[in-house]
Amino acid sequence: xxxxxxxxxxxxxxxxxxxxxxxLEVVVxxxxxxxxxxxxxxxxxxxxxxxxxxxxxxxxxxxxxTKRGL
Numbered sequence: 001x002x003x004x005x006x007x008x009x010x011x012x013x014x015x016x017x018x019x020x021x022x023x024l025e026v027v028v029x030x031x032x033x034x035x036x037x038x039x040x041x042x043x044x045x046x047x048x049x050x051x052x053x054x055x056x057x058x059x060x061x062x063x064x065x066t067k068r069g070l
Contacts, residue, residue, distance in 0.1 A: 007063045014056040021049035 001009070024042045027034070 003063050003067045007060050007067075010056050010060050010063070014053055014060070017049050017053055017056070021046055021053070024049075 024046050028039055028042050028046065032039075
């Protein structure tokens with residue numbers, strides 16, 4: 001896989017992860033009758049998604065620098 005293909009993959013993955021995180025945030029913020037354990041699990045997944053998004057952004061940035069020879 002080329003650097004450009006890898007960048008696209010990680011950018012797409014980051015976008016999808018962001019969309020899933022946003023969906024979880026809507027559920028957490030809405031008034032629902034889901035058990036608190038489920039809501040707490042969603043909150044944990046939101047935090048995990050934040051960390052993963054940061055890592056993905058770092059990978060994409062590093063790939064861009066590598067591609068430019070920096």
